[in-house]
Amino acid sequence: MSGALAAAVTARAQAASGDLDGARRALDDARNLAERLDGAEAADTWFGYPEQKHHVHLSQAYTLLGDTGSAYQAQEDALALTDSPSVMVRALLAVDTAACLHVDGDPSGAAEMASGVWERLPATYREGLIRSRAETLHRQLTGRPYALLGEALAS
Structure with a gap:
């Protein structure tokens, strides 16, 4: 869990600072790590990294990168995960x-x-x-x- 969250936050930080290659590598890491989470690791708790939070982080990173297609997709994915975000x-x-x-x-x-x-x-x-x-x-x-x-x- 902490690795996926750290990678997502790193991607956002690197995108914000202009390190586009580093941000894309961190996004790849975040996606790969998040795909392997299950149970308590993916629960919507203080200690979990739920899929919706993951997509919110991806949205920001892609937005900062100017990759609007991927950002829009992450936004849709995040909103689709609950009836009332x-x-x-x-x-x-x-x-x-x-x-x-x-x-x-x-x-x-x-x-x-x-x-x-x-x-x-x-x-x-x-x-x-x-x-x-x-x-x-x-x-x-x-x-x-x-x-x-x-x-x-x-x-």
Whole structure:
């Protein structure tokens, strides 16, 4: 379990720092290790690494790599694993989707999606990872999309 989680976190960190080859190797490791988890190792507990969490990590890593096809697939896979994903899971995946829209050449769609997600979030969820990812997207935008997401983040 810890190896799969460590590989997924490493992939995200390497993608964020621009080490694309290292991130892809770590993604391969994360996928290979996660495929071998079972029972308590894959349980949705403090000590497990459930499949949904794995796909959320993959979504972020692929998003940071600019591999939107793989990111969208990871987002779909994560959402398909439960009838009612948590507020945090839905928000993280939606901000990743918004970042993918930006990479795919739709900054207005990206800003609209991220702003909508942000505005629907309860205040208690507007810090930490969600804020960090939304602010990262905000810094990448320009013009009206930048202003739109900035207004949402200021609310």
